[in-house]
Amino acid sequence: MNTISRPKRWQMRTSERVAILIIGDFLVAALALFFALYIWAAGDAWMKFSLEFIIDRPPLWYFLLPFMWIILLVELYDIHRASNHRETFKGIGLATLIFTLIYLLLYFTSAPNSLPRRGVSVFIFLAAVFTLVWRLIYIRMFTAPHLLRRVLIIGAGNAGQTLIDVIADLWPPPFFTVGLVDDDPKKLGAEIGKYSVLGNSHQLLDLINEKQVTDLILAISGEIKGSMFQAILSAQEMGINLSPMPQVYEELLSRVPIFLLESEWIVRSFVEKTHTSTFYHLSKSLLDFTGGLVGSLIMTIFFPFISLAILLESGFPIFFSQERLGRGGQPFKIFKFRTMERDAERDGFARMAEENDQRVTKVGRFLRKTHLDELPQFINVLRGEMSMVGPRAERPEMVVNFQKEIPFYRARLLVKPGITGWAQINYGYAGTVKETAIKLEYDLYYIEHRSLLMDISIILRTIGTVLGFKGQ
Known part of the structure; x- marks a missing residue:
């Protein structure tokens, strides 16, 4: 009987890494809060650092600062960003900037001496x-090769090759890929990317033992042979973890692999997962109403300056309206x-926006870079035609064209379109059908996994995108 090594305790899953990041971030933020209180008390003329000071001086909301800090670090809970030095510096810097701007806004709009200046500023700096120190330690320690899970891919067909391509584009690698197995004798010994097809179902258990697979x-989209099915069951009985390729694809890219899914998936799996709770619907409605009001107020502030700039460069009209499709395919004016x-479309032909589009004016280019051109969409949010978060609202003629070439395209109409969304913050604009298909994968992932926390994180990341002038 074959003996198989069970997965080693120190070989970590993505969820375990995320948990370590959150715990570590909370601990260092709590430490920053403690030292901030100590420094605040050292400069206090009335009371030195003591339990009495902690109880009497800081307002209750002050002790929520570590939680606010963790929320602002939301981008760095992507395991690939968390393992990259450059992304780590950028993410922490952006969180610090947003935290500082929010506090300055509150500080200068509040009554004098009503908010603690020293206590908050020291916390932001120390946090x-x-x-940063903790995250650099994490990169050094927890991305070491011996902590990676050892993976064997079953299936060297289209799904297996797609997964290999995904792995090749990720750095650091999400796991150590041992190779592939396939029952097709023509594929035995073949090279797929940097990896080899090592054997078939009869050799699977020996390969697991020999290569210390965890x-x-x-990655088999068609029928599984009886021998392969039995070998997989035997491996599972011995403690080896089994994951379907679409699930791994989603975990690695936060996208749905639309070109690898069967047609019944849209009903059997996707629609079942899209049901959300009454609490989510109520909280999202409140978020949309609040966001719509705040956004409309911001638009009112910027309106005179934007209007003047547009008029001076190219005259009227200031606003642009166009028919788009909302939830359930209902048309509305955006x-x-x-x-x-x-x-811009004087010939009547609908075109996709392109990078460096020659039709864009100089003022328009600035408005797109800063996303200020989208401020009037908050009116659509207040009217209930759009949401704060959702897929990008698309033109009817574009939907007709895309659904002919991209599977499941109309599934994005299951929810309201949004001012921002999962696809927008992860991919930006799409100028080709291929890029549109990638954005659809992000949109379907959002529809499948949406929650109040995800919506809030998308809005926070959008703020970072706006401050970073990442629009197009």
């Missing part, structure tokens, strides 16, 4: 420094500040 990824020259 940034301590988190996980199997099932509003934006005009960023293109007048009669």
Whole structure:
């Protein structure tokens, strides 16, 4: 009988790494809070650092600062960003900037001496420094090769090759890929990317034992032979983890692999997962109403300046409206500040926006970079036609064209379109059908996994995108 090594305790899953990051961030933020209180008390003329000071001086909300800090670090809970030095510096820097701007806004709009200046500023500084040190330690320790799970891919067909391509584009690698197995004799010994097809179902258990495999990824989209099925069951009985390829694809890319799914998936799996709770619907409605009001107020503040700039460069109209499809395919008029020259589609032919589009005016290019052109969409949110978070609202003629070439395209109409969304913050604009398909994968992932926490994290990441002038 074959003996198989069970997965080693120190070989960590993605969820375990995320948990370690959250716990570590919370601990260093709590440490920053403690030192901030100590420094605050050292400069206090009335009371030195003591239990009495902690109880009497800081307001209750002050002790929530570590939680606010963790929320602002949301981008760095992507395991690939967390393992990258550059992304770590950028993420912590952006969180510090947003935290500082929010506090300054509150500080200068509040009554004099009503908010603690020293206590908050010291916390922000120490939280940034301590988190940076901790994250660099994490990169050094927890991304070491011996902590990676050892994976064997079952299936060297289209799904297996797609997964290999995904792994090749990720750095650091999500796991150590041992190779592939397949029952097709023509594929035995073949090279797929940097990896080899090592054997078939009859050799699977021996390969697991020999290569110290901890996980199997099932990348067979068609029928599984009886011998392969039995070998997989035997491996599972011995403690080897088994994951379907679409699940791994989603975990690695936060996208749904639309070109690898069967047609019944949209009913059997996707629609079942899209049901959300009454609490989510109520909280999302409240988020949309609040966001719509705040956004409309911001639009009112910027309106005179944006209007004047558009008028001076290209005249009227200031606003641009266009028919888009909402939830269930219902048409509505979307509003934006005009960023293109007048009669940009004078021939009547609908075109996708392109990178460095020549139809965009100079003012329009700035408005797109800062996303200020989208401020009038908050009117659509208040009217209930759009949401704060959701897929991008698309034109009816574009939907007709895309659904002919991209599977499941109309599934994005299951929810309201949004001012921002999972696809927008992860991929930006799409200028080709291929890029549109990738954005659809992000949209379907959002629809499948959406929650109040995810919506809030998307809004926070959008703020970072706006401050970073990442629009197009």
